[in-house]
Amino acid sequence: MRLGKARERTHTKPFKLSNEGKWGILMISPYLIHFIVFILFTMFASLYFSFSHYDMLNAPQWVGLENYTKLVNDTVFWKALGNTVYFTVLFVPAQTILALILASALNQQLRGLKLYRMAHFIPVISSWTVVLYVADAIFNPRFGLANDLLLKLGMQPQQWLNDEHLVIPVLVVVAVWKGIGYMMVIFLAGLQNVPEDLYEAADIEGAGVLQKFRHVTIPLISGTTFLVLVLSTITTFQAFEQIYVMTGNSGDITAAGGPDNSSMVLMLYLFQQGFAFLKMGYASAIAWILFIMLFIITLIQVKLQNKWVHYEK
Amino acid sequence: MAFILVLAGCSSKDDKEASATSDGSTTEITLGFYSSGSADEKMNELIKKFEEQHPDIKVKTQNAPYQQFFQKLDTQIAGGNAPDVWLSDGVFVQKYAERGAAKDLTEWINNDLNKDDYYGLDFNKDSDGKYWAVPQGIQIGALFYNKDMFDKAGVDYPDDSWTWEDLKEAGAQLSIDSTGKTANDSGYNANSVKQYGLTFFNITEGWMPVLKSYGGGVLDEELRNSIVDSPENKEAVNYIVDGMQRGIFTDPSDLQAFQSPMAPFPSQTAAMRIGIYARALAANETGVNYDVTVLPKGPDGKRFSPVIANSWIISNSASDEKAKAAWEWIKYWVSEDEVQKEWAALGEAVPVKKSVANSDLFLDSGEKPDNKQAFLDSFDFAGTLDVNAVWSEWVKKFGDNIDRAFLGETSVDDSLEQADKDVQKVLDEFYNNQ
Numbered sequence: 001m002r003l004g005k006a007r008e009r010t011h012t013k014p015f016k017l018s019n020e021g022k023w024g025i026l027m028i029s030p031y032l033i034h035f036i037v038f039i040l041f042t043m044f045a046s047l048y049f050s051f052s053h054y055d056m057l058n059a060p061q062w063v064g065l066e067n068y069t070k071l072v073n074d075t076v077f078w079k080a081l082g083n084t085v086y087f088t089v090l091f092v093p094a095q096t097i098l099a100l101i102l103a104s105a106l107n108q109q110l111r112g113l114k115l116y117r118m119a120h121f122i123p124v125i126s127s128w129t130v131v132l133y134v135a136d137a138i139f140n141p142r143f144g145l146a147n148d149l150l151l152k153l154g155m156q157p158q159q160w161l162n163d164e165h166l167v168i169p170v171l172v173v174v175a176v177w178k179g180i181g182y183m184m185v186i187f188l189a190g191l192q193n194v195p196e197d198l199y200e201a202a203d204i205e206g207a208g209v210l211q212k213f214r215h216v217t218i219p220l221i222s223g224t225t226f227l228v229l230v231l232s233t234i235t236t237f238q239a240f241e242q243i244y245v246m247t248g249n250s251g252d253i254t255a256a257g258g259p260d261n262s263s264m265v266l267m268l269y270l271f272q273q274g275f276a277f278l279k280m281g282y283a284s285a286i287a288w289i290l291f292i293m294l295f296i297i298t299l300i301q302v303k304l305q306n307k308w309v310h311y312e313k
Numbered sequence: 314m315a316f317i318l319v320l321a322g323c324s325s326k327d328d329k330e331a332s333a334t335s336d337g338s339t340t341e342i343t344l345g346f347y348s349s350g351s352a353d354e355k356m357n358e359l360i361k362k363f364e365e366q367h368p369d370i371k372v373k374t375q376n377a378p379y380q381q382f383f384q385k386l387d388t389q390i391a392g393g394n395a396p397d398v399w400l401s402d403g404v405f406v407q408k409y410a411e412r413g414a415a416k417d418l419t420e421w422i423n424n425d426l427n428k429d430d431y432y433g434l435d436f437n438k439d440s441d442g443k444y445w446a447v448p449q450g451i452q453i454g455a456l457f458y459n460k461d462m463f464d465k466a467g468v469d470y471p472d473d474s475w476t477w478e479d480l481k482e483a484g485a486q487l488s489i490d491s492t493g494k495t496a497n498d499s500g501y502n503a504n505s506v507k508q509y510g511l512t513f514f515n516i517t518e519g520w521m522p523v524l525k526s527y528g529g530g531v532l533d534e535e536l537r538n539s540i541v542d543s544p545e546n547k548e549a550v551n552y553i554v555d556g557m558q559r560g561i562f563t564d565p566s567d568l569q570a571f572q573s574p575m576a577p578f579p580s581q582t583a584a585m586r587i588g589i590y591a592r593a594l595a596a597n598e599t600g601v602n603y604d605v606t607v608l609p610k611g612p613d614g615k616r617f618s619p620v621i622a623n624s625w626i627i628s629n630s631a632s633d634e635k636a637k638a639a640w641e642w643i644k645y646w647v648s649e650d651e652v653q654k655e656w657a658a659l660g661e662a663v664p665v666k667k668s669v670a671n672s673d674l675f676l677d678s679g680e681k682p683d684n685k686q687a688f689l690d691s692f693d694f695a696g697t698l699d700v701n702a703v704w705s706e707w708v709k710k711f712g713d714n715i716d717r718a719f720l721g722e723t724s725v726d727d728s729l730e731q732a733d734k735d736v737q738k739v740l741d742e743f744y745n746n747q
Contacts (some may be wrong), residue, residue: 275387
């Protein structure tokens with residue numbers, strides 16, 4: 001009976017690619033191969049490692065859920081998670097709002113406009129090392145401008161990166177400065193797509209500048225805003241280089257994340273556990289938690305976009 | 314010039330010997346080392362001479378800056394294509410040894426090397442008496458002091474009679490705040506120090522020598538258990554915290570202000586530092602007028618000088634033939650006078666071969682510090698940094714806790730109690746899984 005059925009199926013036309021389909025596959029094959037070898041394969045490898053003890057120097061040993069149960073009781077992990085969320089909560093709105101304001105300002109017909117735009121884009125293309133030299137000139141507790149200013153205002157100098165409560169806000173300020181130019185350019189593209197006649201119509205209705213911004217600009221660039229929000233969230237969850245360099249001692253990975261782990265974020269913790277302490281299994285577990293969190297957050301953002309993002313039909 | 318001629322003469326003689334014994338086939342080995350600027354050139358020169366002496370061995374090199382080198386090395390070992398012989402930071406030798414990546418060299422060392430001829434072989438010996446690596450160059454700690462600052466303050470130079478308390482007393486006279494007051498004056502502002510008595514950094518050049526000379530330490534002799542929560546450690550840490558609170562020693566937040574935590578001594582912001590041999594390079598570069606002496610004694614007269622023996626490791630996965638060729642390289646490195654002399658001339662490390670270290674070439678090189686003998690004398694009371702397989706990890710745990718005490722955020726008792734638990738947990742996690 002079953003056999004018959006199977007034979008029957010062979011009579012139906014086998015799945016066959018059209019000529020066009022074959023070409024399509026051929027065309028995307030460089031990416032497809034790259035995806036399978038360097039992304040899919042490594043993802044499954046890291047999933048496997050996350051269930052094992054793996055010190056890189058010896059073969060991984062399967063330990064089931066041990067890494068994950070250990071994470072639950074790891075106070076530094078929770079602290080790193082909290083810091084990551086804190087960093088994101090400060091960074092994403094600050095960067096988005098400031099980038100939008102900046103983009104609106106630079107969307108005017110001004111003299112030397114290109115120069116202003118370029119000036120804001122320079123930190124984006126500079127390496128973190130360069131940016132951090134500038135940051136150090138400001139936030140260095142002994143020689144920095146920030147403390148000079150505080151002293152001139154008659155206030156107490158601060159330990160900036162060495163203060164448990166200040167370190168993340170300071171890192172966020174620097175990160176916003178570095179990243180704002182990029183988001184500004186995305187916003188500029190969005191702003192320039194807003195049809196001029198809508199503003200003209202609003203003018204006829206007698207709308208002021210703020211009203212036009214509120215009722216014309218914001219709804220029409222909501223798609224762009226959404227993109228900026230998703231991109232910023234993802235980059236902050238992956239923040240690593242900045243914190244590694246700004247809080248570590250001359251590139252010593254084990255020294256970064258201080259003081260007292262108050263700037264330890266998930267990516268840094270992952271790297272430290274994996275590469276400095278050879279706990280690749282544990283690091284893989286952290287990576288998967290990070291992946292799942294980012295996936296959920298992005299999913300929520302996508303779901304919520306129906307409520308506020310407006311696409312032109 | 315004469316030196317080079319001698320060298321040339323030497324190698325051409327060995328050439329003949331080597332080719333006479335070789336059977337004509339060549340072995341290629343891969344040699345990995347972390348780069349450090351000018352030393353690279355010298356390393357390549359020495360490798361070339363080695364190949365001339367050993368025509369049957371070809372050396373392929375792999376090098377990268379420090380951080381990248383070790384990251385790459387770990388992935389290479391994981392992938393089964395580690396270099397056949399590589400240079401390891403002394404603090405990582407046990408990391409490789411205890412995870413089975415390093416070859417046990419005990420037999421070869423016993424057969425081929427006269428142990429009394431070399432410094433530091435024992436620093437790579439585990440508690441079972443096995444040797445896992447052979448030193449390439451040795452870092453050993455001494456007390457660096459800025460002569461100009463001492464002269465200006467009218468304080469006698471430190472000598473081997475000093476205790477840590479003497480150091481603090483002298484340090485107080487050498488600490489100056491922005492208004493010119495010293496740490497002994499009333500109204501001294503410990504928050505705006507212009508010149509520190511002692512700069513204090515991390516484990517090697519910070520708490521470890523103090524802890525050990527006070528009779529404390531971090532791990533027991535088997536390196537499997539924490540001994541952090543001891544009265545000796547409390548006394549030592551109280552001594553340090555007091556120095557920091559009085560603005561005589563740099564605390565971790567002071568160091569944050571310098572581009573590099575190594576900077577206070579060479580930039581003449583600190584009168585003294587606990588420094589390993591290599592710190593002479595930076596001090597010489599900036600032209601500090603300084604010298605060195607042995608580190609101070611603890612309250613009971615005990616001394617301790619920290620040692621890091623950067624070492625050659627042979628890969629456990631190298632074939633017999635390649636391992637043998639790699640061993641030839643190691644023997645050449647440590648036993649050839651010329652190699653030892655050329656490497657010593659770089660001023661990066663104390664030579665491994667005692668005869669070279671005790672020669673004028675090292676002791677009287679014309680470069681500061683004058684009293685290089687202090688480094689050699691320090692071998693009498695030298696020890697490792699309780700190095701084991703999970704060294705980096707317990708150092709981080711201990712450091713995080715102790716820094717809180719240094720910054721005055723928690724009491725010494727509490728920080729040591731917590732550090733004890735955290736360090737033990739790291740040890741148990743690794744050794745109970747073995």
